[in-house]
Amino acid sequence: MIPEIGFFTLSLSLGVALIQSVMPLIGLKKNNLTLMSLADNAAIMQVLLLSISFATLIHSFISSDFSVINVYQNSHTTKPLIYKITGVWGNHEGSLLLWVLILAIFGGAVVLFGNNLSKRIKAAALSVQGMIGLGFIAFIIFTSNPFERLNPVPLDGKGLNPLLQDPGLAIHPPMLYLGYVGFSMAFSFAIAALIEGKVDSLWARWVRPWTLAAWTFLTVGIGLGSWWAYYELGWGGWWYWDPVENASFIPWLTGTALIHSLVVLEKRDSLKSWTILLAIVTFSLSLLGTFLVRSGVLTSVHAFASDPSRGIFILILLLITVGGSLTLYAIKAPKLDQSGVFSPISRESSLLINNIFLATSASTVLIGTLYPLVAESIGIGKISVGPPYFNMVFIPIFIPLIILMGIGPYLPWRKAKIINIYLNLKVVVLLTIISFVLFFSFSNYKLNDLAGCAGITLSAWVIFSISNDFINKIKLFKNPIQDCLNRARNLRRSAYGMMFAHIGVGLLIIGISGSSAWKQELIVSLKPGEEIRIAGNRIIFKEINFLNASNYQSLMGEFYLVEKQVLMKPERRIYNQPEQLTTEAAIHSNLWSDIYLVIGDGPNNEGAYTVRAFFEPFIPFLWYGVLIMGTGGILSLTDRSVKVTPKRSRNNKAVPKAGSI
Amino acid sequence: MKKKTIRLYYFLVGFVALVLGASLILNAFEDGIVFFYSPTDLKFKKIDSNQKIRIGGLVKLGTLTQNNELFSFKVTDNEENIDVRFTGILPDLFREGQGVVAEGYLIKPGEFNAIEILAKHDENYMPREVADAIKASGEWRGDTESDKQ
Numbered sequence: 001m002i003p004e005i006g007f008f009t010l011s012l013s014l015g016v017a018l019i020q021s022v023m024p025l026i027g028l029k030k031n032n033l034t035l036m037s038l039a040d041n042a043a044i045m046q047v048l049l050l051s052i053s054f055a056t057l058i059h060s061f062i063s064s065d066f067s068v069i070n071v072y073q074n075s076h077t078t079k080p081l082i083y084k085i086t087g088v089w090g091n092h093e094g095s096l097l098l099w100v101l102i103l104a105i106f107g108g109a110v111v112l113f114g115n116n117l118s119k120r121i122k123a124a125a126l127s128v129q130g131m132i133g134l135g136f137i138a139f140i141i142f143t144s145n146p147f148e149r150l151n152p153v154p155l156d157g158k159g160l161n162p163l164l165q166d167p168g169l170a171i172h173p174p175m176l177y178l179g180y181v182g183f184s185m186a187f188s189f190a191i192a193a194l195i196e197g198k199v200d201s202l203w204a205r206w207v208r209p210w211t212l213a214a215w216t217f218l219t220v221g222i223g224l225g226s227w228w229a230y231y232e233l234g235w236g237g238w239w240y241w242d243p244v245e246n247a248s249f250i251p252w253l254t255g256t257a258l259i260h261s262l263v264v265l266e267k268r269d270s271l272k273s274w275t276i277l278l279a280i281v282t283f284s285l286s287l288l289g290t291f292l293v294r295s296g297v298l299t300s301v302h303a304f305a306s307d308p309s310r311g312i313f314i315l316i317l318l319l320i321t322v323g324g325s326l327t328l329y330a331i332k333a334p335k336l337d338q339s340g341v342f343s344p345i346s347r348e349s350s351l352l353i354n355n356i357f358l359a360t361s362a363s364t365v366l367i368g369t370l371y372p373l374v375a376e377s378i379g380i381g382k383i384s385v386g387p388p389y390f391n392m393v394f395i396p397i398f399i400p401l402i403i404l405m406g407i408g409p410y411l412p413w414r415k416a417k418i419i420n421i422y423l424n425l426k427v428v429v430l431l432t433i434i435s436f437v438l439f440f441s442f443s444n445y446k447l448n449d450l451a452g453c454a455g456i457t458l459s460a461w462v463i464f465s466i467s468n469d470f471i472n473k474i475k476l477f478k479n480p481i482q483d484c485l486n487r488a489r490n491l492r493r494s495a496y497g498m499m500f501a502h503i504g505v506g507l508l509i510i511g512i513s514g515s516s517a518w519k520q521e522l523i524v525s526l527k528p529g530e531e532i533r534i535a536g537n538r539i540i541f542k543e544i545n546f547l548n549a550s551n552y553q554s555l556m557g558e559f560y561l562v563e564k565q566v567l568m569k570p571e572r573r574i575y576n577q578p579e580q581l582t583t584e585a586a587i588h589s590n591l592w593s594d595i596y597l598v599i600g601d602g603p604n605n606e607g608a609y610t611v612r613a614f615f616e617p618f619i620p621f622l623w624y625g626v627l628i629m630g631t632g633g634i635l636s637l638t639d640r641s642v643k644v645t646p647k648r649s650r651n652n653k654a655v656p657k658a659g660s661i
Numbered sequence: 662m663k664k665k666t667i668r669l670y671y672f673l674v675g676f677v678a679l680v681l682g683a684s685l686i687l688n689a690f691e692d693g694i695v696f697f698y699s700p701t702d703l704k705f706k707k708i709d710s711n712q713k714i715r716i717g718g719l720v721k722l723g724t725l726t727q728n729n730e731l732f733s734f735k736v737t738d739n740e741e742n743i744d745v746r747f748t749g750i751l752p753d754l755f756r757e758g759q760g761v762v763a764e765g766y767l768i769k770p771g772e773f774n775a776i777e778i779l780a781k782h783d784e785n786y787m788p789r790e791v792a793d794a795i796k797a798s799g800e801w802r803g804d805t806e807s808d809k810q
Contacts (some may be wrong), residue, residue, distance in 0.1 A: 156665040234753075344670055356674055360682040367686055368693075384699035384715060386764075389693025393685040523749050573755075581753040599663035601727070610730055612750045 004067050006056030007147040010097075013049040013104075014137045016042050020130030022105075024123035028195070036123035040111045043126050046133065047108040050101045054088075057097060057146055059086050067153040070094060070146045076159035076577045078551050086170035087160045092310075093136060093146035095173055097292070100136045102174075102181045106210070110185070117206060124192035125185075132184055135267075135317045143310045150541060159577030162552070168228040173220030176248055180286035182214020183255060187283035190276045190633065191325060194332040199276060204266035207279070209637055211262060215255050216633030222248050223626030234583030234598045236521065236614040241390040246369040247289035250362050252281040257358035260351045266349055270341075273333040274355070280329060284322045285362070291318050294367070343415040350408040357401040364393040402458050402509065405502055406465035428468050432461045448517045455513020462506035466499050497636025501629050508625030514618025521615075525608040535615035537595055538562040544609065551576055554584075557599040557609065561588055570599040593617040693765060700741035708767050716743060717762040725757050735799055736761060737774075747775040 020042035027035025057070075066072040075084055089095040107129040114122050142145070163169075176270060189207045193199045225245070231240040260280040264271045291314040317653045342348035368385045375383050408423045410416075436457040443449035471477065473495070473631045474487040521535050531540040540560040547554040552575040559568045568586035575582065586597045594616040602609030697715040698706065708714060721742060734753060735742045745763055755761060755771040755778060763775035 060707045124768075195778075341667060349670075352671075353674060356678045364682055364686055368689075371694075384695045384697065385693060386695055389689045392689035392693055396685055397681070523730050583753055598750060604727060604729075609731070610750050 002249045003060055003065070003145075003147040003149065005173040006053045006060075007145065009049040009056075010053040010137065010147070013046055013053065013100075014134065014141060015132050016045050017134040017137055020046065021127050021134055022130075024127040024130075028120060028123055028127075033091070033119065035074075035117055039123045039126035039130070041132065043104070043107040043111045046130075050097075054097055054101045056497060057094060058085060058088050058333070058551055061085060062146075064157065065295045066155070066157055067149050067151070067312070068146075069148045069150045072150055072154050072157045073155065074160050078577065079160060079165070082167075082170065083084045083160060083165045086164075089173050090160050090164045090169075093140065093144045095177075096136065096140050096144055097146055097176060099177050099181060100133055102177050103133050103136065103184060106181060106185055107133070120196055121189070121192050121203075121206070124195045125188040128188035128191045129184065129349055130189070132321070133477050135320070139310075139313050139317065140166050143313050157577075159551075159575075161578065162575040162582050163232060164582050166228060166232055168224050172221060172224040172228060175217050175224060177221075179216075179218025179221050179248075179255075180216050180251065180289065182210060182217055183251060183283045183286050185210035185214070185277075186258060186279040187325070190279035191328065193276060194328050197332060197335060199265070199272045199336050201266045201269050201656055204275070206401045208259075208262050208266065210631055211255065211258055211279075212637050215252075216637070217253060217612075217631055218248065218252050219626060219633065220630045222252060223623065223630070226626075227623060230619070231587055232582075234585045236519070236585075236596055236598070236612070237618065238515075238619070241368075241387045242298055246292050246365050246390075247292045250366050250369070251282050251285040251289060253358050253362035253365070254285055256284050257355040257362075260354050260358075264348050264351050268342070270348055271352065271355075272336045273329075274352075276333060276336070277329060278359075279353070280322075280325045284318070284325070285366070287301050287314075287318050287321055290501045291315060314385060342413070345411070345418065347408065347411040347416070347420075350404060350411050354401065354404060354408065356402075357397055360395040361394055361401075364397065365390060368393065399458065402462060402505070405505065406461045409465070409469045409498070409502075413506040420612075424468070424472070425465065428461070428464045431464045432457060432566070435460045435464075452513050452517025455517065456510055456512070459506040459509040462509070463503055466502050466506075470499060491637035493634045497632045497634075497639065499593065500571065500632030500635055504625045504629030504632055506625070507621045509629060511618050511621035511623075511625055515616055516622065518617045519614065522613045524613075525604065526611045527606065532613060534595070534613045535593075535617075537564070537615070539568075539595070539597070539613065541609075542567075552582075555599070557595055557597075557611070559586070561595060564588060564590070564595075568595070568597050570597045572599055589620055594619050690713075697753050697762075699738045700736060700743045701738055703743060703767065703770070704741050710711050710766055713764065713766060715762055715764045715779075716745070716758065718743075720755070720757050720759055720761050721758050736763065743771055745773045745775050746793075747778055752778055 022040055023042070024039040025033050027038070028035070058066075060068045060071050061075050062081065064071065064075060064077050066075075070091060070093050072085045074094075080089070087094075089098045107126060110117070110122065110126060110129070117125075124588050186207050189203065189210070193203050219316050221247075226238045229240070258275065261271050261275045261278055265275045291311070325339070368389050371385055375381065377657035384661070406428065407421065407425065407645050410421055416582070436453060439456055440449065441454040443453060473491060474484045476484050479487075520535050522532060524532055526532065526541045528543050531538060533539070538561075540562060542558040542560050545556045545558065547556055552573040554571045554573045556569050556571045559570070560566075560569075561568055566588055568588055570586040573582045573584060583598055583600075588595045594614075596614035598612040598614075600610035602613060682694045695713050695715050698708070700716065700718055703716065705807060718736040718738040724733075724735040726733050730748050730750075731746065732748070733744065733746045734757075736745050737743075745765075747763065749767075762779040763773065764777045764779065765773055765774060765775040768774050
């Protein structure tokens, strides 16, 4: 009975989505406020209906109702409660239901916090949200019904892939979805602006918080996925340029560009049509990501669906969304008036170049990701585009971008004087050069040392530049300390947000370049009692134990890390539901570098086990970087001027505050 | 800067980015792309021993031997076989009779030096290339992929 309630409310929500997409548009045409405000009621209704629907699915999972196919295929009675719940979105159908629920919640948030939005813009945006919802709810109902029943009822479920039974992965998909779906808000507002034919700085202020929130979720979501891949997959890496990773990374790149172009639009009323285009592209790429991951064109741990009809359905949705929005853009965008002139050396210009670089890198990653699919379908052959391609295209674009990141904050709007940039940055440049010489002189003068030091120097450049900017802003060393503290307190949250996000990128680069340059790997056949050495660490293989847990059996090695005096216990587990072998790496971190141990096959006829040991320098900096970037996003969101509903002045035009950056 | 000049400036910046991006992509395609072959393909194709490729098929039953960290086994598409050698830890789901994809170099005809055995995440999952290769050789039994759903 309860799953039927879920399906019923889901079906109702399809009808509500239809009303939400059509009625406000008619209202806009006829300038009828009642019809327009119908969108509000529909959006709130949507949240209620989909929450009930989602709650019933959770109920089916918790109560292990195996008469529901989805529960039978993805759950098991012996599974811990938390993984029964996360199993809801650990599969194709459930994850899509979560997708539309989040979409509905964003729509509801517009209604709740959007009292000050222009009525017309709000109605148009909610209508677009309704259309997206319509497409996805129809997709669920017609191809991926999570409430489908099974007869006869099996005694027990098939269980969840043990790799997915993990706390990091429990929150990774919802985070990514909050990011993807969050960009739908920028998209809906962009379409609304095109319909209304007006884009101004007020529009940018409406869109900014949603975009910032989406970006923050996506950043953390990608970080979590990468962290999971590092500690759970047992291969010692954290990023493989796998198509499913790229699927989330490409919208991240364009979303990052969008955040920056929104700043230009808000402050200078410039880059209008470009910003609209970015908003459209970013959400389209989020949809493409969903398509790539869910359609089964790519096979991996993420690809739940292998039913071609689903792939075609999502492809059609994608084509309608992209085609429709770009057509509207082509018609309407040329009519947007351009204003806000600026010189080639200015804040605007630096942000524009940032955008171009981010967009270029997004395109190169996109081409590398799609090329194998295209190549196969036109008969070039089966190929794979791996990490070498991505490193080769990505790094040369990102290096100038990072250098620019250190300069940008020093450029004033409209026009900058080169001499001033030089005066502001000469200390930073000097410090950066000194730090490179220092880093390199402590290394072994090999090629990888050069690359690693160059990478770390790049981060030093960013971090020095941001610190120097901060020191300038609060007039540290110039004014009395009390005055500096006051200035620091009065500095806007969004300024802190920017500094945090950029420093986060700096830390990320330390992690990336340090771990790629100085990682060490050792594969040996080892008997208990023997020892190995890696990067100056002595590791003794003490013994091997066999364990029986409720849902798996395990072979656990005990290794003693002599210098650190810690015991490390890598495992090889055989799960019983479903039967699957997993590797549980043991990681010892000193917050600076990690020792990473994996136990492999064994025992062979001499009683030895294959052991893989990694020395992973600077890996923790990746996680610090992501955390600091996420903090930056949150700080910017809490800026007093960033409200979900910035105040409108009477004539509907934004009044840029005097003195705001 | 006048509006016209700005437009020219946009155009220039965009053009430079386009050229930069395109040249990077073309350059990286030269050696960033790895082709996939089945054992039967390899019989008929000549491949340079320093060109990195991927091969795939089933791990032939009863051919896996281990000498410390060195594994050797045969990969088959049930028509042709190829000897594969690999040093390291095999992925969790590596088993005789199961599908496998290996990346490395064909040191001489019929002998492959794998530098990486690709990890798979699911016991039901058969790499698509492998499924196709086996289908092509006419030895396909059952439909592993649709088992999953």
